[in-house]
Amino acid sequence: MSFKKNLSYKAFSKSKFKSIKHSTYFEVYDELFSKYRNKKITFVEIGILGGGSLFMWRNFFGSKARIIGIDINPDAKKWTKYGFEVFIGDQSDINFWKTFKKKVGMVDIILDDGGHRYVDQITSIECILSNIKHNGLIVVEDTHTSYMDGFGDKKYSLINYIKHKIDKINHKSHKLKSVNFKENIWSIKVYESIIAIFIKKKQKQTISKPITNKGIDDNAKDFRVEKNKQNKSFKKIFEKVKNYFR
Numbered sequence: 001m002s003f004k005k006n007l008s009y010k011a012f013s014k015s016k017f018k019s020i021k022h023s024t025y026f027e028v029y030d031e032l033f034s035k036y037r038n039k040k041i042t043f044v045e046i047g048i049l050g051g052g053s054l055f056m057w058r059n060f061f062g063s064k065a066r067i068i069g070i071d072i073n074p075d076a077k078k079w080t081k082y083g084f085e086v087f088i089g090d091q092s093d094i095n096f097w098k099t100f101k102k103k104v105g106m107v108d109i110i111l112d113d114g115g116h117r118y119v120d121q122i123t124s125i126e127c128i129l130s131n132i133k134h135n136g137l138i139v140v141e142d143t144h145t146s147y148m149d150g151f152g153d154k155k156y157s158l159i160n161y162i163k164h165k166i167d168k169i170n171h172k173s174h175k176l177k178s179v180n181f182k183e184n185i186w187s188i189k190v191y192e193s194i195i196a197i198f199i200k201k202k203q204k205q206t207i208s209k210p211i212t213n214k215g216i217d218d219n220a221k222d223f224r225v226e227k228n229k230q231n232k233s234f235k236k237i238f239e240k241v242k243n244y245f246r
């Protein structure tokens with residue numbers, strides 16, 4: 001099992017208290033978080049439960065990191081005696097985030113392993129987006145709940161919300177220009193059960209425009225094959241694709 005080689009898995013195994021993660025997450029954590037190890041970062045995890053993941057993140061990021069936990073269960077406050085900052089509140093409450101942001105300031109990484117309802121996931125992203133540092137990220141776990149019953153109205157699932165964000169990212173293209181995209185989202189990466197949202201400050205994002213180099217122009221013709229739309233192979237693929245949307 002390859003995940004056992006991951007540094008985050010080693011940090012998880014070494015944790016003094018119980019933590020529940022999925023086997024596929026460790027490769028993702030290593031990929032996304034390794035560059036932040038041993039740095040003076042602010043890392044926030046929503047969802048503390050038995051405290052084990054706070055210790056896992058301490059093991060993984062090192063002593064310079066500020067590790068903050070959020071939970072709706074007031075008992076979670078006990079983890080402060082181990083050097084963690086703990087905020088008690090409901091991640092689907094806008095007022096909770098207002099207070100949190102005032103007290104904590106800017107954050108490098110926020111990992112959502114909280115209630116997993118769409119209202120939890122979406123409210124947290126909407127509220128914290130402006131509080132993530134340039135080159136920081138928001139990571140949401142257990143995104144498979146978007147396909148499950150019991151987490152809210154699926155029309156407003158996290159995955160549908162992310163599709164909307166993808167549309168907005170693409171509309172930054174100078175070819176479209178129809179949306180004034182004011183958010184700090186640079187890109188979004190999808191893994192099994194995890195979504196990572198990469199943040200770049202709007203002012204630091206490259207503006208889309210056509211660029212030509214100084215190479216010799218041999219006036220090559222830019223071909224488009226319109227007739228193929230009617231051919232057999234296209235129809236076959238199109239029928240298959242249509243089924244995805246049924």
Ligand SMILES: C[S@@+](CC[C@H](N)C(=O)[O-])C[C@H]1O[C@@H](n2cnc3c(N)ncnc32)[C@H](O)[C@@H]1O
Nearest residue numbers: 019020047048049053071072090091113114115
């Ligand atoms: C899956 S557990 C967290 C597991 C932990 N991160 C670990 O790795 O072991 C989910 C936690 O989220 C908390 N939670 C549930 N709904 C919440 C909400 N709306 N706001 C904040 N925390 C919430 C629960 O009390 C629970 O402790």
